[in-house]
């Protein structure tokens with residue numbers, strides 16, 4: 001019985017990779033130094049896994065930015081526009097091309113946009129979307145996978161290289177020309193996979209892991225056929241190769257038959273997300289296929305329940321024999337923080353709660369423990385685990401009957417605004433007195449190094465809360481003054497006091513613990529520290545009123561109260577696995593509802609409740625979606641409905657594909673929604689138009705993910721496009737998302753241009769009238 005790992009976090013336990021990348025981009029360290037940091041992280045990770053007794057240790061799971069981008073480079077799917085980078089400067093090499101694809105390139109007279117970035121399935125990880133053309137060719141164009149295999153080999157570790165499978169890779173990409181489907185490229189792509197496999201086997205690789213997460217989605221006949229072709233031909237060419245096919249994030253369900261008939265040695269399945277597939281799997285797979293049991297949760301931080309996992313392991317052994325069973329995490333450990341032992345702050349993570357948890361490093365140990373218990377009957381380890389699991393189950397920290405009662409007592413009336421939107425709209429227009437095409441921003445202003453350092457010093461006790469608050473007040477004051485000067489209509493306080501839009505609320509709510517070092521990669525060098533929901537949620541004190549009222553006291557223009565909504569807080573936290581997600585979502589909704597009412601009472605006239613993660617949390621399988629959407633809509637309405645008609649509720653969503661959820665967005669009944677649309681040139685508005693979306697909309701007129709400053713004309717054009725499909729009195733003017741990752745100089749220029757664009761459109765409309 002082998003112990004199998006699918007992937008390990010690559011940021012380094014102290015975010016060494018983030019720091020090295022950012023220093024390299026800033027020109028502070030050389031390419032050699034950056035690559036050396038990567039090498040050290042890989043070596044450390046491999047040795048860690050070896051020491052933990054893992055048999056199948058992955059390589060090529062490391063990435064300087066993103067593993068999908070790595071594959072695009074490996075197979076030579078590099079859009080033509082990036083070739084210019086090599087000509088622009090003789091010193092440029094393939095790493096410059098790589099980072100240009102990730103981040104765009106604005107030097108040496110070039111202005112090349114980055115590849116589109118989007119969500120990796122239902123996670124908060126983002127990948128760079130491959131671009132395909134009809135005549136797309138592929139050729140082996142990077143040595144990364146070979147070099148990393150050799151690197152591990154020289155350290156005495158024979159690894160299992162990991163590759164995103166050809167079908168999932170194609171499906172994750174986008175056609176950049178009409179008249180073809182990207183799956184048609186499969187034969188050409190496969191020939192590069194053959195080259196890769198050939199060379200890896202020459203280097204001594206025995207196992208190769210192909211990740212096909214698409215097997216957890218609803219697949220068409222054509223897609224299933226592509227999987228049969230891909231693995232059928234790989235098998236024919238490489239009869240000796242040990243192929244591991246990994247699926248995760250949901251069950252195989254109706255893809256079970258296809259998967260079980262593929263000619264692969266091992267099928268890896270996610271038994272955390274979809275345990276009920278287990279019995280069917282045992283009957284479906286036949287000799288000599290083996291099963292890798294994903295029993296240790298790769299998406300959460302709770303200790304594994306050994307008793308439960310051992311039931312799976314034992315049954316699998318009974319049916320298949322030990323040699324055909326492997327123990328594994330449910331998916332790559334990329335989505336968990338590195339090392340629980342770095343958490344030493346009792347006030348953030350009390351030891352009672354810490355003892356219920358396991359991060360990536362501890363999860364490796366769990367795999368080894370399960371192996372030892374299953375094969376050698378290590379009863380001491382099992383008994384200890386039972387005690388830990390029982391301690392969590394019985395802890396008085398978790399359950400608060402009055403919170404549960406409040407949820408049971410929720411009625412239909414708690415989810416309804418007092419009047420329908422048309423009535424509210426009149427009242428709000430009279431109350432707020434805004435011009436047509438009101439201008440606003442999404443909430444955050446640049447989080448400068450100075451602010452982050454200040455907060456770090458405050459959190460370490462080096463500076464007093466008074467001193468910290470005074471400086472944050474100064475930033476807020478400056479931001480209000482500046483917004484008034486440039487003529488924005490609805491202001492924001494800037495979110496300077498927040499580390500992150502979810503972690504901030506986690507720190508202020510009861511039922512939450514948080515970490516010092518529990519970083520998880522979100523995209524490139526950007527990481528998040530998801531707070532941990534361990535118990536019933538309560539809001540002991542108002543969370544944002546102090547900053548909202550301070551900002552409002554400085555101006556007569558409306559300042560938006562700024563909250564993160566229940567769906568998004570849930571999605572971006574580590575959540576309880578001892579109750580339904582919807583239950584936790586309603587607890588969060590009640591906490592936000594109380595905050596909304598406190599903001600209103602304090603004189604805040606507009607309240608924005610961000611639901612950036614609504615689309616991301618959508619279940620991967622269609623059959624699960626309606627239930628999720630129903631709960632989500634209800635939770636948002638519980639959070640937002642208690643206010644008076646004249647109080648205006650905004651929501652914001654980013655990175656979204658809205659077509660399939662537009663009805664639910666309308667049911668949320670926010671008075672105004674601001675959304676990301678600029679990259680798709682307002683294409684996204686089609687859903688709102690076709691559906692006849694009833695409420696007001698602020699389609700983003702500029703992309704905040706790039707430092708590029710959009711011109712007035714560009715934004716006027718986008719607004720005109722929006723006006724072609726939306727009523728003028730429903731339209732707001734704003735950027736795509738918050739500005740926290742930007743710097744001030746570009747932010748100032750871009751927002752001044754945006755205000756001018758709105759003025760221009762107002763004038764032309766008046767002339768027409």
Ligand SMILES: Nc1nc2c(c(=O)[nH]1)N[C@@H](CNc1ccc(C(=O)N[C@@H](CCC(=O)N[C@@H](CCC(=O)N[C@@H](CCC(=O)O)C(=O)O)C(=O)O)C(=O)O)cc1)CN2
Pocket residue numbers: 124447449452453455456498499500501502503522523525526527528529572740741
């Ligand atoms: N949770 C979440 N998910 C999200 C988003 C989001 O905003 N939040 N946005 C979308 C895109 N994803 C994003 C993810 C992260 C960041 C981001 O800016 N992350 C920051 C960290 C933010 C943070 O938590 N900052 C803390 C800690 C900052 C820090 O690194 N402090 C230093 C010390 C200060 C210094 O010397 O700079 C340290 O601890 O070592 C703070 O401000 O307090 C980063 O990686 O750099 C942006 C977008 C989708 N998913």
Ligand code: MET
Pocket residue numbers: 442443444495501562610612652654737738739740
């Ligand atoms: C990722 S959505 C961000 C919303 C938040 N209010 C901000 O402006 O940063």
Ligand SMILES: [Zn+2]
Pocket residue numbers: 442612652653654736737738
């Ligand atoms: Zn956003």
